[in-house]
Amino acid sequence: MSLSIAHASLVIEGRAILADVGFALAPGKLNALIGPNGAGKSTLLRVILGLEPAARAHVTFAGEDFHALPRRTRAQMAALVEQSNSTDQPIDVHDVVMLGRLPHQGVWSADTQDADETIVARALERVGMSKFAHRRFSTLSGGEQQRVHIARALAQQPKLILLDEPTNHLDIAAQIAVMNILRSLAEEGLTILVTMHDLNLTAAWFDHIVALDRGRVVAEGEPAAVIDSGFLADVYGVAATIIANPTSGRPMIAYGPQ
């Protein structure tokens, strides 16, 4: 189902965090949202989901005015994976994933149903974390916690998943593990938008890129169309050469000390 965002704006204390942002995303593709620190990427994810009360935006998902839907319906359709979100609470991995069933169950339901258990087990299997189901969440590594959060998002059975820098702070193997999961979700027809900092990782894996700078969309398209030396100089203020990745032919950023 396609997602379109139009006229997304957010002003906080006189400063425009987002200024008339608009773009459309197709399902089945990996979409990245890139931009320098403070460009408004994380904020935009929250605005899309209707979690920023002060923002103005028109968001259409699956042909419906998304923000006009009740909040629980929205949580059944769309899931958010925040950036490295941990907790000190003694909560098990299984229970973290079960949080994804909250929008479907309502708070007054007595206990979890067998159907929910099946969905949670499948979500954990999907991200390769079944063996960790009864471990304390806080004892996992960053990459493992990130995969559990993705499983929690999957337990919401959403049609749209937004992820905020899911590969941040992960080693290269964990990055690839997360990217593989996201790619397979896209291939199943989910609509996916991921904020990314690592441009080489972005260029290697994503189908479509939206670049944000100071709250505005400054470039949009497939990696080769967005990531070039002019873009890096304008948006990041960095001098770099773009070469072709020898294995995939995708753009690769080469740079040295400046």
Place this chain on the structure above:
Amino acid sequence: MVAAPLGLSALTPAALRRLRMRAWLLGLSALLVASIIVAVTIGPADIGAGDVWAVIGHKLGLLSRSPVSILHEGIVWELRLPRVLAAAAVGAGLAICGATMQALTRNPLADPYLLGLSSGASVGAVAMMLVGATVLLPVGAFLGALAAMAMTLGLARSLGAITASRAILAGLAVSALASALTSFLIFWTATGDSYREILSWLMGSLAGSRWSDATLALVAFAVVGVPLMASSRILDGFVFGDTAARALGIDVAKTRWLMLGATALLTGVLVAISGAIGFVGLILPHAVRLVAGGRHQHLLPLAALAGAIFMVWTDTAARTLFDPRELPVGIVTAMIGAPAFFLILLHNRRAT
């Protein structure tokens, strides 16, 4: 296909956990009933557990004739049983309030006493008492608790993001002011033993609890505590913070104010009965978390049971240790609770 053997090994981990949870609920419930009966037998008058059952049976109309003397029946039914039941309801209610506040404020140190609610409730209750509106004692206490909570959270927020230590510091300030006000109001108007009166409001005491007190505490627990327990799953949604809770479809602001308001109401009514008893809301949820994990649907009912058992025994200790003199029960809970507070502080170094 071979049929699975009928044993624990055939159960899924989720089913096994449900079973374990039921065992805990059942075990603690049985322990609570036993504690109540045994606690009633303890005291200067020599009364056995059989006598307690006989009096209860007689009063409920199950036994036509009581084998217990009228004097002992009076001690059991008019003095000890209402006091023990009031203690159980107060302990259960405070434990639920603490667990709920800890979840909603993501603050492992949150508790009605440490955040100033109990002291605020004392001011409200004492003010009602002084104007002669004793019927409105719980209402005054509720308003006092609500005002104290608003002040604590407002003060903590004005310092920046509400961290555990900011909330505690703000609670300390509010609590100090409220305690001074309570003491002043009593001292200013007192005719009799104002020091004892002040102490019983500030430290908490269940001395002189009657059926009216026990009934009020039990009704408050049923009307506020039970719905809090029933909706406790929503508290799980706050584990990863407000944005994560919102993304799960929770109306964060409404839920937070509704549930914190409920804890202020319950705290207020309980303080109107017992004064400001400290640490019960802090330590019992933490103790239960160690065995039952962090799911609130399990945590709240078990913390309520544990809180009830804890209060029954601390109050029994308070009235018997230095017999015929009585300790305010808050002294006993603080002696146990304050060292436990140290441990919780150490355990949550990162969160504070």
